[in-house]
Amino acid sequence: MAWSDVRASAWKVPLLISVGLATVAATPATGSAEVSAADQPRVAYHQWTSARDFANGSSEGVRPYGAGALTIAHPVGTTTYADPYGGGTKTWDYARWTSPTVPIGFGASQLVASWTASTPHGSWLQVEMRGHTGAGADTKWYVMGRWAADDPKAGGDIHRTSVPGQKDDDGNVDIDTFVAKNSLTSYQLRVTLYRLPGKHVRPVLRSVGAMASLLPSRTAVPVSPLGGAEGIELKVPSYSQEIHKGQYPEYDNGGEAWCSPTSTSMVVAYWKRGPSKHDLSWVDQSYADPQVDHAARNTYDYNYQGAGNWPFNPAYAGRFGLNGFVTRLRTVAELEQFIKAGIPVVTSQSFKAAEMPGAGYSTNGHLFVVVGFTKSGDPIINDPASPSDAAVRHVYPRANFENVWLRSSSSGGIAYVMYPHGHRLPPNVPRLDKNW
Structure with missing residues (x-):
């Protein structure tokens, strides 16, 4: 449920993370909070x-x-x-890959797919999902996204987009999230690569995955124990979305709504990656941080009419050689393991101003970057909803952040994880630290 940018665990149940056919139950952080089974989020990536x-x-x-x-x-x-957004009708050759069936391990109510790929001019790709429900039926194939790295204005071939109108008796695709009417017990992904007939361009699929989850209905979330990242602060560059206000309003009314691509840009820059001077040549030279404008344009979902489509942001990072995926985390203690591994994490949350002391604003949906923790365990956050780059660094109270991030009226712990291939993920997320 890709949120408009500034818009509307340490639990005992293991987080399931796997690659290929081997599913692995991650070990929760020590000091797990004791909660009832009904209050335990279940997540499998x-x-x-x-x-x-x-x-x-x-x-x-x-x-x-x-x-x-x-x-x-x-x-x-x-x-x-x-192309429903003005690209006309074209003929395409295609080839495809279909995953094996993935048992989830529980009845999931939501699924988010994510991917990284290269789509040079003359090519694009489509990601689909088919599930098996608790009622014993197979769903149809749902389109989870149509992706091209560039839009037609930059020589791309289609307008990247989510696909509306896929609702049926089994569920619905809400922008980037499949919401099941009958819980999913397993699923398959299918990726179709397209290229112009007679051409030899090479669209390349580098990674694809899905996060399935079952979340409890929680209006309040208890604070988790410390996870060991206290005193660590990663040197993530600070970018403000607010300094881009009014720039390129065709992309969701300009920078005031660009928290997701601004956050993604900070993480990409942290890994010393990003667009070249040639890539940025279309941006007005008087604009500061042109990489943020570039990210907004190249994550923009023409159906959603915003740059906050969750999987489109890690997919954008993928064009710079990073692996990336969308998942849910269950506690701040679990998030700390990524900071300990040197990986900043983009989180999605909603809150009223009074619920986040020091923020000074309310939001129906906002993304920012967790870059570290104070010695007492409060998260250090690069918040793009700040008046300048210099003002981006904030410290928010741990309990407040955990509550507004994880509760069911918010995103339920949505996170973007973006990192170079070969960089080791934390021990509680095993077997994802492979090279391509």
Whole structure:
């Protein structure tokens, strides 16, 4: 449920994280809070990001590319696509990869897919999901996103978009989130790579995964015990979305609504990656931090009419050689493990001003970057809803942040995780630290 930018665990149940066909139960942080079973979030993330992973799926016209990605070997069909946002109708060759069936381990109520890929001009991709429900039925294939790195103004071939109108008796795709009417017990993902007929461009799928979850109805969330990242602060650059107010209003009315791409830009820059001078040549040279304008344009969802589509942001980071995915975390103690591993985390939350002392604003949905923790365990946050780059660093009370991030009226712990391939993830997220 991609939120408009500034818009509307340490639990005993393990967080399930897996690659390929091997599902692994992550070990919660020590000092877990004792809560009733009804109050325990359940989250399972599964990702394919290596040659071995992809070999477990079904390939139709795709082949390995490099150390662990997929590209088109030969088309298996041709189709037409009428771009609803002004790109006209074109004919495309395609090939596809379908994952094996992934058992979730519980009845999930929501699923978010995410991916990283290269889509040079003349190509794009589509990610779909099909589930098996607790009622014993298979769902149809739902489109979770149509992705192109560039929009047609920059030479791209389609307008990247979520797909509306997919509601049926099994569920609905709410922008980027499948919401099940009958809980999902397993699922498959399918990725279709498209290229112009007669061309030899290589769209490349580098990783794809999905987070399935079942969240309790919670109006208040207890504060978690300290997780060991106290006193660590990562040197993440500070970017304000507010200094971009009024810039390029065709992308969700300009910078005032760009908290998601601004947060993503901070993490990309932390890893010393980002757009080149040539990439940024379209941005007015008088604008500070042009990489934020670039990220807003290149995460913009033409259906949603915003730059806050959750998986589109890690997908944007992927064009700079980063792996990335969307998941849910269950406690701040669990988030601390990423900080200990040197990985800043983008989180999504909503709150009233009085609920977050020091914020000074209310929001129906906002994203910012957790960059560290004070010695007493309060999160240090780069908050793009600040008047200047110099004012971006904030410290928010741990209990307040945990509550507004994890409660069911907020995002339920949504997080973007973006990092270079080969960089080790924390021990409680095993087996995702592979190279491509």
